[in-house]
Amino acid sequence: MGIKYQIIVEINPDGEVVLTSGKGFKGAKCYEEIVPVAKALGDAQEVKRLPEYYEVDEKSKQKHKYKKKVTTKTK
Amino acid sequence: MSTCHRIPPDPTGGAIQLAGIGISLLCQGLHELNFQYEKNQQMNDCEGKLVHIDILVQNLQGERIGIVANKDGGVDFILKDLKSATALEAIKQIQQRYTKFKVLHELERRGYKQIKQEKLPDGSFRIVVEKWE
Numbered sequence: 695m696g697i698k699y700q701i702i703v704e705i706n707p708d709g710e711v712v713l714t715s716g717k718g719f720k721g722a723k724c725y726e727e728i729v730p731v732a733k734a735l736g737d738a739q740e741v742k743r744l745p746e747y748y749e750v751d752e753k754s755k756q757k758h759k760y761k762k763k764v765t766t767k768t769k
Numbered sequence: 770m771s772t773c774h775r776i777p778p779d780p781t782g783g784a785i786q787l788a789g790i791g792i793s794l795l796c797q798g799l800h801e802l803n804f805q806y807e808k809n810q811q812m813n814d815c816e817g818k819l820v821h822i823d824i825l826v827q828n829l830q831g832e833r834i835g836i837v838a839n840k841d842g843g844v845d846f847i848l849k850d851l852k853s854a855t856a857l858e859a860i861k862q863i864q865q866r867y868t869k870f871k872v873l874h875e876l877e878r879r880g881y882k883q884i885k886q887e888k889l890p891d892g893s894f895r896i897v898v899e900k901w902e
Contacts, residue, residue, distance in 0.1 A: 696901040701881065703872055707892040709864045711872055716897065727879065734875045735868075 701728065711735060785867050787823055787838045794874060795824065795836070798866030804828055804859070810835075815849050822847065828859040836863075869894055 700716030713732060715724035785795060799806045810825035812835050822835035823844075834856055835847035848856050873883060873896070881898035889895055 698899055698901050699881075700884075700897055700899040701876065703876070703894075703896040703898065704889075705865055705869050705872065705894045705896075707861060707865055709861075709868045711868060713872075717899075731872070731875045731879065735872060 699723070699727065701731075785836075785844045785864065786842055787836075787844060788842070790874060792824075794870040795863070795867050797870045798863060799824075799826060801866055802859075802862055804863070812847070813849065814847055815851065820847065826859070826863070828855060830855045832856045832859070834859060834863075865892075865894070869896070872896075873898070 697718050699718035702714045702716050704712040704714075706712075711732075713728050715728060719727070785791065787795065796806070805827045807825050808823065810822045811819050812822050812825055812833055814820050814835075820835070821837070823838050824836040826834040826836060828834060832853060832855060833849065837845050837847060839845050846860050848860075850856065876898050880900040882900065883896060883898050885895075885897040887895050
């Protein structure tokens with residue numbers, strides 16, 4: 695059985711996008727998944743750390759310090 | 770063409786692009802908004818001058834909004850009346866929908882599928898995507 699990964703996307707009326715890692719993400723995985731999307735959209739404006747930032751990645755079993763929440767403006 | 774009726778692209782980048790997949794994403798957004806549109810048209814600008822338009826959009830009030838690719842890789846919007854609140858609101862809606870489809874396109878390329886979408890009271894979209902690995 696695999697792992698389900700969820701990303702929550704919010705796009706406000708001004709075109710600002712907030713990408714937040716949801717279920718399944720721990721450690722470095724969120725960085726690997728979300729940051730490339732944010733880069734494809736434009737420059738990230740803000741990065742926030744969520745609690746999962748400090749959790750152990752199930753696959754690597756190592757602690758990673760990567761950013762969990764990326765806001766980018768794509769208007 | 771005069772610059773008086775042009776709305777310049779956002780300097781933060783990530784503006785609407787008509788090249789490549791961009792035009793398809795934009796048309797998806799226009800379709801979702803129920804805006805009628807035609808490609809490669811002409812319209813009169815605010816000075817009455819006839820100008821070429823890459824995509825000519827008509828909002829729900831029947832106002833015409835021209836979208837033209839610019840040399841910076843983004844687009845300019847052309848309006849006959851720059852002060853029209855409904856036309857300016859339509860441009861915001863177009864930009865938001867374009868952004869939504871662009872984000873979804875990028876996520877789908879990475880194997881994600883949309884499982885939920887809701888529109889929030891402030892007009893924002895909240896979308897949940899997921900994938901199994």
